Amino acid sequence: MIRYRPLWETMARKKATTYTLRVIYGMSHATVQRLQANLPVSTHTLDKLCKIFNCQIEEIVEYVPDGEL
Incomplete structure (x- = not known):
């Protein structure tokens, strides 16, 4: 399973919020909700x-085998 926990940690370090993603960067509410629910995004x-966030993909996503959730 892909999950986005590193994204929330990166956002906290950079003092960004979901509001930042939606309003400042134009990300749709639906996309932010998908990220929060660990659902697939493009x-x-x-x-x-x-x-x-000027970062590598590892700071956005992580892979966790299904049995380790």
């Missing part, structure tokens, strides 16, 4: 997040 969205 590679375009992942690329945009890496650009916004």
Whole structure:
């Protein structure tokens, strides 16, 4: 399973909120909700997040085998 816990940690370090993603960077409410629920998002969205936070993909997503949740 892919989960976005590193994104929330990165956002906390950079003092960003979901409001920042939606209002400042134009990310849709639905996309933010998908991230919060660990649902699939497009590679375009992942690329945009890496650009916004000037970080590597590992600071946005992590892979967790299904049995380790």
